[in-house]
Amino acid sequence: MSQTAALPATFADETSPAERVRGYWGTVGYRLRHDPVTLFFGAIVLLIVLMAIFAPLLAPFDPYKESVVLRLKPWGYRGHTLGTDELGRDLLSRLIYGARSSLLMGLVPVAIATFLGGTLGVIGGYAGRRVNAVIMRTMDVFYAFPSVLLAVAISGAMGGGMVNGMTALALVFIPAMCRVAETATAQVRSLDFIEAARATGAGTLTIVRYHVLGNVLGPVFIYASSLVSVSILLASGLSFLGLGVKPPTPDWGLMLSTLRQSIYVVPLSCALPGAAIFVTSICFNLVSDGIRSAMDVRL
Amino acid sequence: MSATADQRDIGGPAQPLLIARNLAKHFAARGASKSARVRAVDDVSFTLFKGETLGIVGESGCGKSTLARLLLHLIQRDSGELIFDGEPVGAPRGITVAALRRNVQMVFQDSYSSLNPRMPVQDSVAFGPFVHGRRKSEARRAARDMLVKVGLNPDLFGPRYPHELSGGQKQRVNIARALAIEPRMVILDEAVSALDKSVEAQVLNLLRALKQQFNLTYLFISHDLNVVRYISDRVLVMYLGRVVELGPSEAIFIQPLHPYTRALLGSQPSMDPAHRIEQPPVTGDPPSPIDPPSGCRFHPRCPFAEPVCAQRSPELGAWRERDSHVAACHMLDPASGHSKAMQ
Amino acid sequence: MLAYIMRRMLLAIPIAFGVSVVCFSLVYLAPGDPLSVILPADATQEMVAQIRHAYGFDRPLPVQYLFWLGHVLTGDFGMSIATRRPVILEVTGALSNTFMLTSFAVPLAFGLGYAMGALAGCFPGRAVDRLVTGAAVVGVSLPNYWLGIVLVIIFAVEFMALPATGMGPKGSAQFSLLRWSDAQYMILPVVTLALIPVGIIARTTRAAVAEVLNLDFVTTLRAKGLSEIAVIRHVLKNSAPQVLAVMGLQFGYLMGGSILIETVFTWPGSGFMLSKAIINRDIPVLQGTILFLSMIFVATNLVVDLLQSMIDPRIRRS
Numbered sequence: 016m017s018q019t020a021a022l023p024a025t026f027a028d029e030t031s032p033a034e035r036v037r038g039y040w041g042t043v044g045y046r047l048r049h050d051p052v053t054l055f056f057g058a059i060v061l062l063i064v065l066m067a068i069f070a071p072l073l074a075p076f077d078p079y080k081e082s083v084v085l086r087l088k089p090w091g092y093r094g095h096t097l098g099t100d101e102l103g104r105d106l107l108s109r110l111i112y113g114a115r116s117s118l119l120m121g122l123v124p125v126a127i128a129t130f131l132g133g134t135l136g137v138i139g140g141y142a143g144r145r146v147n148a149v150i151m152r153t154m155d156v157f158y159a160f161p162s163v164l165l166a167v168a169i170s171g172a173m174g175g176g177m178v179n180g181m182t183a184l185a186l187v188f189i190p191a192m193c194r195v196a197e198t199a200t201a202q203v204r205s206l207d208f209i210e211a212a213r214a215t216g217a218g219t220l221t222i223v224r225y226h227v228l229g230n231v232l233g234p235v236f237i238y239a240s241s242l243v244s245v246s247i248l249l250a251s252g253l254s255f256l257g258l259g260v261k262p263p264t265p266d267w268g269l270m271l272s273t274l275r276q277s278i279y280v281v282p283l284s285c286a287l288p289g290a291a292i293f294v295t296s297i298c299f300n301l302v303s304d305g306i307r308s309a310m311d312v313r314l
Numbered sequence: 315m316s317a318t319a320d321q322r323d324i325g326g327p328a329q330p331l332l333i334a335r336n337l338a339k340h341f342a343a344r345g346a347s348k349s350a351r352v353r354a355v356d357d358v359s360f361t362l363f364k365g366e367t368l369g370i371v372g373e374s375g376c377g378k379s380t381l382a383r384l385l386l387h388l389i390q391r392d393s394g395e396l397i398f399d400g401e402p403v404g405a406p407r408g409i410t411v412a413a414l415r416r417n418v419q420m421v422f423q424d425s426y427s428s429l430n431p432r433m434p435v436q437d438s439v440a441f442g443p444f445v446h447g448r449r450k451s452e453a454r455r456a457a458r459d460m461l462v463k464v465g466l467n468p469d470l471f472g473p474r475y476p477h478e479l480s481g482g483q484k485q486r487v488n489i490a491r492a493l494a495i496e497p498r499m500v501i502l503d504e505a506v507s508a509l510d511k512s513v514e515a516q517v518l519n520l521l522r523a524l525k526q527q528f529n530l531t532y533l534f535i536s537h538d539l540n541v542v543r544y545i546s547d548r549v550l551v552m553y554l555g556r557v558v559e560l561g562p563s564e565a566i567f568i569q570p571l572h573p574y575t576r577a578l579l580g581s582q583p584s585m586d587p588a589h590r591i592e593q594p595p596v597t598g599d600p601p602s603p604i605d606p607p608s609g610c611r612f613h614p615r616c617p618f619a620e621p622v623c624a625q626r627s628p629e630l631g632a633w634r635e636r637d638s639h640v641a642a643c644h645m646l647d648p649a650s651g652h653s654k655a656m657q
Numbered sequence: 658m659l660a661y662i663m664r665r666m667l668l669a670i671p672i673a674f675g676v677s678v679v680c681f682s683l684v685y686l687a688p689g690d691p692l693s694v695i696l697p698a699d700a701t702q703e704m705v706a707q708i709r710h711a712y713g714f715d716r717p718l719p720v721q722y723l724f725w726l727g728h729v730l731t732g733d734f735g736m737s738i739a740t741r742r743p744v745i746l747e748v749t750g751a752l753s754n755t756f757m758l759t760s761f762a763v764p765l766a767f768g769l770g771y772a773m774g775a776l777a778g779c780f781p782g783r784a785v786d787r788l789v790t791g792a793a794v795v796g797v798s799l800p801n802y803w804l805g806i807v808l809v810i811i812f813a814v815e816f817m818a819l820p821a822t823g824m825g826p827k828g829s830a831q832f833s834l835l836r837w838s839d840a841q842y843m844i845l846p847v848v849t850l851a852l853i854p855v856g857i858i859a860r861t862t863r864a865a866v867a868e869v870l871n872l873d874f875v876t877t878l879r880a881k882g883l884s885e886i887a888v889i890r891h892v893l894k895n896s897a898p899q900v901l902a903v904m905g906l907q908f909g910y911l912m913g914g915s916i917l918i919e920t921v922f923t924w925p926g927s928g929f930m931l932s933k934a935i936i937n938r939d940i941p942v943l944q945g946t947i948l949f950l951s952m953i954f955v956a957t958n959l960v961v962d963l964l965q966s967m968i969d970p971r972i973r974r975s
Contacts, residue, residue, distance in 0.1 A: 152671065152675075153675070155672060156672060159675070159958070160676070160679070160913075160954065161913030161951075163914055163916060163917070164913035164916070164950055167947075168680075169686065171683075171931070171934070172684070172944075174687065174688060244797075244798060248798075248800050252800065252917050255917060255920070257936055271803060271806065275921070278809060286803070289800055289802075289803025296800070300794055300797065301794065
């Protein structure tokens with residue numbers, strides 16, 4: 016082999032394989048498109064979201080309209096497909112409208128926690144040492160509460176209402192989110208390409224923005240997607256306890272709590288709001304599982 | 315382009331590019347008692363001349379990689395001095411760390427972590443120029459030019475992600491990334507160690523060609539003696555954080571002075587059955603760098619060890635000029651009291 | 658080993674401290690003056706002055722915390738606004754009822770979850786596995802209080818086989834597990850409570866068993882000619898520590914989850930009391946119950962960690 020070789024052209028053994036260059040997100044998207052289970056449940060989630068958005072168009076009756084004569088009527092009574100509740104309001108309309116608060120309370124706390132907890136976690140994971148210890152030990156304290164208990168404690172002290180409920184749920188999720196982001200960041204931080212980026216003279220913020228975030232967002236997003244279903248369950252639980260959404264707003268958890276009083280009169284109607292919560296939560300769960308396995312790309 | 319034409323050359327070709335004086339880095343040993351320190355790099359001095367390739371060899375764990383990171387200020391040194399082209403690094407009247415990093419770059423061992431898995435490789439290469447103030451489009455263009463120079467078609471390989479490249483291709487990208495901000499010196503830390511032999515030879519030739527083209531100075535770290543011999547002008551041998559021998563490449567490989575270097579060379583399997591060695595050249599495990607042996611650190615494994623070796627630490631001999639060949643061994647010092655010392 | 662136990666217990670102290678701070682601050686989260694939050698609306702002037710002095714409400718926050726901690730450590734959790742009884746009496750009474758539920762629900766849940774998980778793990782990819790995995794997803798997506806309502810609809814409303822709510826005609830004080838007329842009130846709440854963590858336990862056990870089955874030593878055991886049952890015994894033993902960790906966590910979730918279940922069944926435990934306290938805005942009871950429950954959770958985690966380290970010596974070293 017000549018030692019004073021001119022710059023070599025691409026070598027024979029390094030010719031490109033025929034495959035298309037797809038990239039990480041391309042691969043994830045490709046996998047998701049070819050996963051019928053996730054697609055199916057994703058479609059249901061989409062339907063629920065559409066139902067929440069277009070509730071006024073879909074609902075056959077005004078969900079707030081009470082009627083003394085129509086109280087607790089059975090299924091199919093005078094056009095009320097699913098009957099009426101204890102105040103004579105149309106149950107189907109209330110179920111359709113109920114998707115709004117459930118989705119809101121499922122998504123907003125997770126979004127807040129992802130942003131705040133994720134930021135704290137990246138700071139802790141990248142800064143290391145003392146900053147990390149302060150952040151993570153604080154999080155450990157909140158971790159020491161069972162999540163239901165913490166949510167009930169915070170919103171119980173602050174009082175009911177949707178905003179307080181969402182605040183409480185966000186506070187419950189922040190520590191877990193922070194841990195996920197911290198672990199991912201600490202892992203990335205120890206890799207050679209971060210050191211290489213430091214060697215080029217880049218500042219901390221630049222490195223975090225261009226090299227850390229891209230690698231941390233994946234695990235954070237996977238975790239956040241799994242939290243949505245937890246958040247929906249917890250939120251409906253709070254409403255069931257009289258925290259969270261306040262009457263007369265239609266909300267599945269709240270409906271479950273009031274219809275329960277009439278369990279001997281309309282047992283089937285009484286189970287409906289819970290079924291709605293269950294379907295929504297399991298769909299989000301399965302979609303999250305699908306996203307998780309689609310994003311589990313070995314690099 | 316020649317050495318004298320380089321605008322950035324301050325002291326002229328005769329002035330060493332980098333001088334390391336008594337560099338030391340000790341880590342707190344994890345899990346052990348509080349006082350235990352890992353002496354990863356201990357009192358290391360050497361001089362790197364412009365345009366040369368200095369090879370650094372030693373067993374794994376001898377402090378080679380720590381030394382590389384010290385030179386780039388990726389970790390803080392505990393003591394010692396770094397002088398880059400006549401200017402002390404990090405000193406009030408010297409060169410800043412940022413300026414040092416504009417001049418010195420590093421190529422890491424090809425591993426799954428040497429490139430950002432979520433970034434197209436052309437963006438990884440463009441990151442350096444971008445950090446140094448080039449606009450994104452400009453940086454991208456520079457990166458693509460650099461990919462050409464390392465033998466990769468930028469249209470084909472630029473938009474790819476690291477996991478879509480072979481080991482050799484990834485290492486070419488790593489080299490392109492290091493060269494993208496036009497450094498004067500490149501530290502190659504086990505840069506070809508993970509590659510197949512055939513690919514390794516290609517990358518080594520590429521490195522040689524690039525060195526000429528860009529007028530570079532190399533610090534080449536490896537545990538593979540053949541590779542170091544092939545590429546280096548001079549060689550520095552490390553053992554447990556210390557320099558044990560330093561000299562021109564051929565001199566070290568033909569006539570090693572230190573027993574450790576001899577053992578290291580002897581541990582290479584010979585292709586000639588007539589030259590098969592009878593005894594294993596180095597016996598025992600390398601001692602832990604936590605609380606290293608007293609005196610000469612090699613004495614517990616050295617066949618010529620005498621009481622003096624455990625008592626006093628040998629000096630690295632008088633290093634005078636570029637081609638001096640020195641070793642830290644009592645047998646080379648007539649005044650040491652070692653029975654085999656040359657009179 | 659002793660050193661590890663000591664270290665682990667020392668680590669629990671700052672956590673317990675943090676938990677107490679969070680509970681302390683609950684009073685300040687509530688809108689309005691903290692004094693008005695912990696006193697009944699019709700409190701006399703003297704009472705206000707007395708409490709203000711006793712809890713140091715005119716002092717800086719850290720001092721207030723110390724005052725509060727002093728009271729708590731001597732068993733004084735304040736007075737319930739609703740019942741005017743000391744919180745400590747209310748809480749301990751309710752806790753014993755909750756404990757009665759969990760002491761049946763926990764073994765049931767773990768037995769069921771472990772059996773399902775082990776079965777699925779031993780036959781990965783088979784129909785049993787898919788069935789258990791599916792059941793686990795359903796389990797984690799179920800609103801557990803709804804499950805309670807559904808069970809009530811089926812067994813109490815439709816079949817009228819079991820009582821729907823409460824603790825029986827004689828109430829909490831004379832409740833006896835030995836009398837069927839009392840004990841039948843426990844069945845639905847215990848089953849509902851037990852079903853909460855079954856999904857997660859089954860999932861974890863399945864993963865742990867499947868992982869251990871792939872290890873080399875299992876091949877060795879089989880190569881030695883051990884019977885399949887003996888191999889499974891080894892595998893289950895080796896997967897136990899991981900499962901135990903999840904079980905410990907789940908026990909805490911059961912304590913928390915009992916809030917909703919007890920509300921559904923109006924079972925007079927700590928959870929039902931919490932939900933009553935929320936409706937009455939009885940902050941002292943809320944605070945006291947939360948403090949008790951979370952401290953029990955912290956203690957459970959500690960015990961689980963120690964148990965785990967006894968089974969698995971690798972944990973002690975890290």
